[in-house]
Amino acid sequence: MIETNDPAIWRNFLPWPSAETHKHARGRLAVVSGKAHQTGAARLAAHAGLRMGAGVVRILCPPDAASVIAPAVRAVMLTPFSSPENLGREAAGSDAVVIGPAAGLDDATIANIQALGSTGAVLVIDADGLSVFKGRTAELFAVLDRDDILTPHEGEFERLFPGLLTQGREVAVQEAARLAQATIVLKGAQTLIASPDGRVRRNENGSPWLATAGTGDVLAGMIGGLAAQRMESFDAACAAVWLHSDAAHTFGPGLTSDDLPDCLPRVLSEMRSSALD
Ligand SMILES: NC(=O)C1=CN([C@@H]2O[C@H](COP(=O)(O)OP(=O)(O)OC[C@H]3O[C@@H](n4cnc5c(N)ncnc54)[C@H](OP(=O)(O)O)[C@@H]3O)[C@@H](O)[C@H]2O)[C@@H](O)CC1
Numbered sequence: 001m002i003e004t005n006d007p008a009i010w011r012n013f014l015p016w017p018s019a020e021t022h023k024h025a026r027g028r029l030a031v032v033s034g035k036a037h038q039t040g041a042a043r044l045a046a047h048a049g050l051r052m053g054a055g056v057v058r059i060l061c062p063p064d065a066a067s068v069i070a071p072a073v074r075a076v077m078l079t080p081f082s083s084p085e086n087l088g089r090e091a092a093g094s095d096a097v098v099i100g101p102a103a104g105l106d107d108a109t110i111a112n113i114q115a116l117g118s119t120g121a122v123l124v125i126d127a128d129g130l131s132v133f134k135g136r137t138a139e140l141f142a143v144l145d146r147d148d149i150l151t152p153h154e155g156e157f158e159r160l161f162p163g164l165l166t167q168g169r170e171v172a173v174q175e176a177a178r179l180a181q182a183t184i185v186l187k188g189a190q191t192l193i194a195s196p197d198g199r200v201r202r203n204e205n206g207s208p209w210l211a212t213a214g215t216g217d218v219l220a221g222m223i224g225g226l227a228a229q230r231m232e233s234f235d236a237a238c239a240a241v242w243l244h245s246d247a248a249h250t251f252g253p254g255l256t257s258d259d260l261p262d263c264l265p266r267v268l269s270e271m272r273s274s275a276l277d
């Protein structure tokens with residue numbers, strides 16, 4: 001049965017800081033950047049993860065990108081990596097890692113994802129991190145744990161699961177979660193979220209203002225931010241999808257992906273008030 005993605009289901013599982021917490025205890029999120037001319041997507045995701053409450057957010061970047069990113073971040077920290085092995089070491093200790101936005105469609109992206117697979121962090125894989133496995137899905141599935149999360153739009157979904165969408169989005173997303181043994185977020189006007197345990201929810205508060213470049217990168221960062229705070233992956237994905245749309249409704253016309261993270265304090269405050277009621 002497909003449930004509506006109603007906040008009542010996951011509202012009480014949202015992570016709020018306790019009086020005694022510190023930034024590392026709140027959750028460590030890493031976001032992997034693309035090359036020097038492709039760093040905006042990672043910066044959007046990292047900022048969103050920080051706004052969602054991850055206590056420490058770090059961008060891990062190829063060495064050539066460091067001088068581009070450094071002047072463009074403040075609360076987000078920056079660490080260059082020189083190889084997939086080095087990336088794996090730098091990401092160790094992260095609670096969640098986002099990879100894929102503007103990562104590049106080359107073997108380095110595959111090797112980076114494989115290296116991250118052994119860190120134990122929850123992986124949120126988006127965009128190029130999905131498309132690069134076109135025709136090589138067995139290699140992707142070999143990396144995934146059940147708490148990992150894939151966030152394809154329909155184009156990316158078709159590359160990973162060719163032909164599956166002809167059975168309808170609902171059937172397709174459930175079958176994809178079963179095949180991948182991971183949570184699948186099939187994005188669209190009504191995003192569907194499926195867990196490998198068979199749960200599936202339909203998001204019904206979508207906003208067409210989200211049809212603008214970079215909003216998917218923000219969503220990946222939001223999911224990563226909640227997963228870093230140890231919210232269960234499926235609920236983290238459902239909560240982030242709903243809050244992402246709510247932020248878009250809050251801003252309305254003229255929305256760009258840059259605006260979304262800055263709408264989150266208000267959206268989260270409203271959610272916190274209603275959870276306390
Ligand atoms: N700020 C930044 O730096 C940003 C960087 N970004 C980075 O840019 C890269 C390209 O990302 P991308 O998503 O534009 O292109 P990609 O998936 O390679 O192919 C697009 C093709 O897929 C198809 N398609 C089918 N359904 C679709 C759907 N629902 N939504 C969208 N497309 C759909 C569609 O085919 P059509 O329908 O036109 O035949 C379309 O032509 C990637 O690295 C990404 O991370 C972006 O995140 C933006 C912000």
Ligand SMILES: Nc1ncnc2c1ncn2[C@@H]1O[C@H](COP(=O)(O)OP(=O)(O)O)[C@@H](O)[C@H]1O
Nearest residue numbers: 187188189206207208210211213214215216217
């Ligand atoms: N018409 C729409 N109505 C509601 N949500 C939409 C619509 N179009 C796009 N979205 C949402 O916007 C986001 C776009 O993500 P994505 O396609 O990955 O963009 P990008 O790669 O530019 O970041 C997804 O969360 C998707 O559900």
